[in-house]
Amino acid sequence: xxxxxxxxxxxxxxxxxxxxxxxxxxxxxxxxxxxxxxxxxxxxxxxxxxxxxxxxxxxxxxxxxxxxxxxxxxxxxxxxxxxxxxxxxxxxxxxxxxxxxxxxxxxxxxxxxxxxxxxxxxxxxxxxxxxxxxxxxxxxxxxxxxxxxxxxxxxxxxxxxxxxxxxxxxxxxxxxxxxxxxxxxxxxxxxxxxxxxxxxxxxxxxxxxxxxxxxxxxxxxxxxxxxxxxxxxxxxxxxxxxxxxxxxxxxxxxxxxxxxxxxxxxxxxxxxxxxxxxxxxxxxxxxxxxxxxxxxxxxxxxxxxxxxxxxxxxxxxxxxxxxxxxxxxxxxxxxxxxxxxxxxxxxxxxxxxxxxxxxxxxxxxxxxxxxxxxxxxxxxxxxxxxxxxxxxxxxxxxxxxxxxxxxxxxxxxxxxxxxxxxxxxxxxxxxxxxxxxxxxxxxxxxxxxxxxxxxxxxxxxxxxxxxxxxxxxxxxxxxxxxxxxxxxxxxxxxxxxxxxxxxxxxxxxxxxxxxxxxxxxxxxxxxxxxxxxxxxxxxxxxxxxxxxxxxxxxxxxxxxxxxxxxxxxxxxxxxxxxxxxxxxxxxxxxxxxxxxxxxxxxxxxxxxxxxxxxxxxxxxxxxxxxxxxxxxxxxxxxxxxxxxxxxxxxxxxxxxxxxxxxxxxxxxxxxxxxxxxxxxxxxxxxxxxxx
Ligand code: ADP
Ligand code: MG
Numbered sequence: 001x002x003x004x005x006x007x008x009x010x011x012x013x014x015x016x017x018x019x020x021x022x023x024x025x026x027x028x029x030x031x032x033x034x035x036x037x038x039x040x041x042x043x044x045x046x047x048x049x050x051x052x053x054x055x056x057x058x059x060x061x062x063x064x065x066x067x068x069x070x071x072x073x074x075x076x077x078x079x080x081x082x083x084x085x086x087x088x089x090x091x092x093x094x095x096x097x098x099x100x101x102x103x104x105x106x107x108x109x110x111x112x113x114x115x116x117x118x119x120x121x122x123x124x125x126x127x128x129x130x131x132x133x134x135x136x137x138x139x140x141x142x143x144x145x146x147x148x149x150x151x152x153x154x155x156x157x158x159x160x161x162x163x164x165x166x167x168x169x170x171x172x173x174x175x176x177x178x179x180x181x182x183x184x185x186x187x188x189x190x191x192x193x194x195x196x197x198x199x200x201x202x203x204x205x206x207x208x209x210x211x212x213x214x215x216x217x218x219x220x221x222x223x224x225x226x227x228x229x230x231x232x233x234x235x236x237x238x239x240x241x242x243x244x245x246x247x248x249x250x251x252x253x254x255x256x257x258x259x260x261x262x263x264x265x266x267x268x269x270x271x272x273x274x275x276x277x278x279x280x281x282x283x284x285x286x287x288x289x290x291x292x293x294x295x296x297x298x299x300x301x302x303x304x305x306x307x308x309x310x311x312x313x314x315x316x317x318x319x320x321x322x323x324x325x326x327x328x329x330x331x332x333x334x335x336x337x338x339x340x341x342x343x344x345x346x347x348x349x350x351x352x353x354x355x356x357x358x359x360x361x362x363x364x365x366x367x368x369x370x371x372x373x374x375x376x377x378x379x380x381x382x383x384x385x386x387x388x389x390x391x392x393x394x395x396x397x398x399x400x401x402x403x404x405x406x407x408x409x410x411x412x413x414x415x416x417x418x419x420x421x422x423x424x425x426x427x428x429x430x431x432x433x434x435x436x437x438x439x440x441x442x443x444x445x446x447x448x449x450x451x452x453x454x455x456x457x458x459x460x461x462x463x464x465x466x467x468x469x470x471x472x473x474x475x476x477x478x479x480x481x482x483x484x485x486x487x488x489x490x491x492x493x494x495x496x497x498x499x500x501x502x503x504x505x506x507x508x509x510x511x512x513x514x515x516x517x518x519x520x521x522x523x524x525x526x527x528x529x530x531x532x533x534x535x536x537x538x539x540x541x542x543x544x545x546x547x548x549x550x551x552x553x554x555x556x557x558x559x560x561x562x563x564x565x566x567x568x569x570x571x572x573x574x575x576x577x578x579x580x581x582x583x584x585x586x587x588x589x590x591x592x593x594x595x596x597x598x599x600x601x602x603x604x605x606x607x608x609x610x611x612x613x614x615x616x617x618x619x620x621x622x623x624x625x626x627x628x629x630x631x632x633x634x635x636x637x638x639x640x641x642x643x644x645x646x647x648x649x650x651x652x653x654x655x656x657x658x659x660x661x662x663x664x665x666x667x668x669x670x671x672x673x674x675x676x677x678x679x680x681x682x683x684x685x686x687x688x689x690x691x
Pocket of ligand 2: 374375376377378573574
């Protein structure tokens with residue numbers, strides 16, 4: 001786990017091509033407006049525009065009047081000239097974005113901004129050229145509008161860039177250099193991107209595999225948890241496939257490279273996450289939809305304003321108020337309100353190791369009222385070990401274990417790995433044939449000509465066998481202690497039972513307690529026997545248990561909770577959790593899980609700490625609160641100031657002067673921006689949650 005934390009914390013580590021691609025893709029979805037993915041463009045334009053805005057504002061008549069000084073005669077050319085430059089230079093991204101939006105017939109934020117700056121520009125230019133016969137000097141509002149909008153877009157892009165740091169966490173699982181074995185047997189270090197298919201590389205013990213390949217020499221226990229989610233190491237010898245990012249834990253191996261860079265399995269996972277993060281989130285669309293409404297609202301009010309004042313015979317007031325309406329309808333605040341909250345919460349979640357694949361999933365998280373935890377690998381460490389052997393026949397303990405291990409040898413299940421490890425430590429394991437896996441129940445195989453089956457109580461039931469009385473009390477004791485009990489059956493006789501203990505994660509209890517404090521119903525789901533499951537549930541503090549659930553029925557359990565009217569989140573890691581993760585209102589894959597689990601989940605926790613679920617919920621609630629606050633503030637401001645500027649209160653002698661409108665607008669922008677920043681005070685570190 002250290003690598004994860006480290007990688008999330010360090011931001012600038014563009015070490016190889018895979019990363020660069022992921023980074024670029026992560027931005028792509030956001031750029032539909034203007035077609036430039038880089039926040040640095042907004043940053044540069046912002047700083048230049050900010051500097052240029054100073055003389056525009058300082059030498060403008062309206063501002064001078066407001067403050068109370070005279071603009072020197074020699075300086076009157078400055079606002080129109082610099083303002084015009086600003087309009088084209090700083091306003092360009094918005095004008096280009098508006099063009100794209102209008103081409104899609106989807107007016108949104110960019111169109112609204114362009115409407116405001118366009119109208120301000122035309123009115124001011126006509127005024128400065130003494131055409132049109134009205135006095136509408138909007139240069140300084142134009143300058144401020146452009147500066148504020150550039151700032152908003154820069155901040156948003158930057159935060160999204162920080163969010164892609166989470167992708168770097170995955171990217172950094174790859175070493176920077178590989179050790180290539182040359183034809184004469186020498187080992188030379190080469191940069192990763194110089195590796196080609198067919199190269200032979202040396203992976204030292206404890207080193208990471210730099211590319212996908214096939215073992216050509218040596219046998220090592222390989223930790224594949226980054227790719228499969230199983231924390232148990234797997235022995236990989238000559239001819240076996242190994243994947244980039246996995247670790248040879250004990251001995252050095254040589255591998256022949258079969259895929260490099262973007263073709264590796266790890267790059268595939270990275271792409272998956274990048275695509276998901278880039279897919280233009282519907283939450284952002286919410287701000288855009290609001291902008292679209294505001295666009296039509298502004299146009300409507302503008303038209304109405306013009307019509308009414310023109311009919312009243314006040315031609316210059318008609319133009320003046322219409323222009324003011326169109327300019328101030330631009331939602332400085334709205335343009336920042338939601339995107340800023342999203343940007344900040346995304347970057348915060350990435351830093352906390354919460355990868356948000358589907359923003360809507362994170363948004364629903366705040367409403368979740370039931371959380372289902374997979375037992376093995378989620379609430380427990382997922383690394384079972386044989387903790388006891390009970391014999392029920394003449395076969396001794398060693399023989400019982402050896403027979404069980406023989407049958408289990410071809411199984412990928414962590415229980416199987418544990419049995420094989422325990423048996424190998426005691427002596428040789430016989431070979432087996434005709435291996436069959438009975439999903440969610442156990443395994444069968446032929447060992448020394450005898451039909452052997454290993455599995456839980458479900459298997460015994462299927463075989464119509466009873467628990468032998470010789471082991472009954474021992475089995476009850478194990479189950480009460482929370483150990484998984486497996487029976488070993490040979491030719492229809494139960495030879496005995498094995499206890500497999502899996503450590504409960506120390507953080508599980510706290511995660512469950514924190515959720516219960518919030519009134520969330522906690523549920524555990526497992527394929528394990530009921531008494532075992534209940535003992536673990538009691539230890540962790542879980543409210544409800546679904547036990548002896550076959551893998552294919554896990555999603556039915558989620559459905560049954562949903563049918564009770566509960567909004568359900570599912571937390572799991574394994575392949576057999578994927579359907580349930582997809583079915584749940586919020587699917588959370590833990591420990592960067594198996595790629596299937598990651599694919600089905602809406603939220604992926606980089607660490608395997610179940611308290612991340614609580615962090616996600618806390619963040620979800622806080623960012624929703626901020627979005628609503630900002631939305632209310634931003635639209636409230638517009639709904640109020642637009643009619644005032646239109647002259648609704650003119651009969652009683654009040655029309656919002658353009659300058660006052662601009663000041664109010666700036667203040668409102670600063671308020672939503674500051675309010676969004678307050679989100680950063682949230683501490684999502686697991687040990688700071690709750691009490
Ligand atoms: P979970 O991931 O919830 O623990 P599984 O479906 O992987 O559930 O396993 C459920 C049960 O099926 C186990 O508790 C065990 O009794 C039995 N089982 C599964 N695989 C094996 C195996 N390879 N050997 C013996 N028993 C197994
Ligand atoms: Mg599991």
